[in-house]
Amino acid sequence: MHPLIDPPNELLAEWLAARGLPAFRLRQIRRWMFQRRADSFEAMTDLPASLRRELAEQFAVLSSRVARHEQADDRTEKLLLQLADAEQVECVLLRDDRGHRTACVSTQVGCGMGCVFCASGLSGLARNLSAGEIVEQLLHLERLLPHDERLTHVVVMGMGEPLANLDALLPALAVACDREGPGISVRRITISTVGLPAGIRRLAGLPSPYQLAVSLHAPDDELRTRLLPAARTIGLRAVLEAADDYFARTGRQVTYEYVLVAGVNDRPGHAERLAGLLQGRCVLVNLIPLNPVPGLPYRGSSAAAVRRFQDGLERAGVRVQVRRRKGGGISGACGQLRRERGNPPVPAAGGAASTEAGQSSAGP
Numbered sequence: 001m002h003p004l005i006d007p008p009n010e011l012l013a014e015w016l017a018a019r020g021l022p023a024f025r026l027r028q029i030r031r032w033m034f035q036r037r038a039d040s041f042e043a044m045t046d047l048p049a050s051l052r053r054e055l056a057e058q059f060a061v062l063s064s065r066v067a068r069h070e071q072a073d074d075r076t077e078k079l080l081l082q083l084a085d086a087e088q089v090e091c092v093l094l095r096d097d098r099g100h101r102t103a104c105v106s107t108q109v110g111c112g113m114g115c116v117f118c119a120s121g122l123s124g125l126a127r128n129l130s131a132g133e134i135v136e137q138l139l140h141l142e143r144l145l146p147h148d149e150r151l152t153h154v155v156v157m158g159m160g161e162p163l164a165n166l167d168a169l170l171p172a173l174a175v176a177c178d179r180e181g182p183g184i185s186v187r188r189i190t191i192s193t194v195g196l197p198a199g200i201r202r203l204a205g206l207p208s209p210y211q212l213a214v215s216l217h218a219p220d221d222e223l224r225t226r227l228l229p230a231a232r233t234i235g236l237r238a239v240l241e242a243a244d245d246y247f248a249r250t251g252r253q254v255t256y257e258y259v260l261v262a263g264v265n266d267r268p269g270h271a272e273r274l275a276g277l278l279q280g281r282c283v284l285v286n287l288i289p290l291n292p293v294p295g296l297p298y299r300g301s302s303a304a305a306v307r308r309f310q311d312g313l314e315r316a317g318v319r320v321q322v323r324r325r326k327g328g329g330i331s332g333a334c335g336q337l338r339r340e341r342g343n344p345p346v347p348a349a350g351g352a353a354s355t356e357a358g359q360s361s362a363g364p
Contacts, residue, residue, distance in 0.1 A: 002058060003060055004033070004055075005062075005132040005136055005139075006131075007171035008171055008175075019054075028047060034180065037139075037142065038061065041056045062136055063084045063136065064081045064084065066079050066082075067081065067088060079140055087109045087126055089129065089158070089159055090106060091104060091106060091137040091158055093141045100152050101149055101153070102154070103151050104155045104157050105134055105154065106134075107129055107158065107162045107169050108128050108129060108160025108164065108165055109125070110125045110159065110160070111124075111161060112161070112230070113194050113229075113230040114228065114229035114230050116298070117259065117261055117296060117298040125160070128160075128164075128165040129160070129165065131168040131171040134168060134172035135172045135176070153189070154176055154188065155190045155192065157213075161194055162192065163199025163200070164196065166203075170206075173189060177189070187211065190211040190212070191203065192257065193212070194214075195216075195242070197234065197239060201245060205249070212246055213257050214254060215228070215256075216239075216274070217261075218265050218270070219273035219276075220273060224236060240281075244281065253283060253284060254283050255283070255284045256284070257286045257288055258274070259289075260289055260300065260306055261290050262298070262302065266301040266305045266306075271308070275312065275313050276316075278318050283319065285318055285321075286321055287310060289306060289323070
């Protein structure tokens, strides 16, 4: 059984062409998938019955299924999806009072970046997701919305390092922006990365670049390497230079994400050194209170420590916002829900973990 969503739809287009069917059939199927949220071929009533039967024999409308669905009091919803090969990934729907409906999606099963405070990569990296598997997360999340609501934003902050899977992510995001698809503005899509310079420069060369968020988590290479072992071969200087190049080429302000870990990277001296790194740059610092992971020895900074850190940056002229936590009570940190479904236990402190993406408002 082939997945129906195969950006850029070459498989389905070839299958239809081989049967001598007109090109508009592909557009009809896409409308049913993305605009009418069809869950079966039988529901696609403007297709000939014989074509619907043939499609059902060859293709799966959705190759993934919802293995678990959790909802928080603030209406944040988190899905654990089981893929065709029985691997699992997470995605989240975030709602706010401004009418924003944001999909937080994953790009890999697990993660290989090794952030020590996050659950996504505790079992390491299993594999990259396909473009279709990334798009399917959007479809599953949009099906949680009433029919008069649509997804308005996408944040690529779920499981995995997005820039390590750009070959699949970029076609998936092209579908997300397509008017015949979800139709999300490129300016409303944010890609979060631990800072892979080559990937950042590749993003900068796109005709319509996305919003970029770079995870720092430390004001110096020594501490950053302790928190993010993958940074051992990528110094802060190289990350900042690539981000500066991104701003110069695209005009898009770069956001720097900083997960605050109590007693580790949240002291006034850390804020002072971070301000020294970023002064003079057109940036926004996004402070993220840690989502604790059961079994790991890290906890989030106190409200007082967050305020002190914020004040220290603002006194130095650095723009700051504190991310409001959403999704409390639903295994908030990215990767936790997957672990609860039978993945290997947490290793000893200092073992592998994933990108900071797991510390987004509700995780992933």
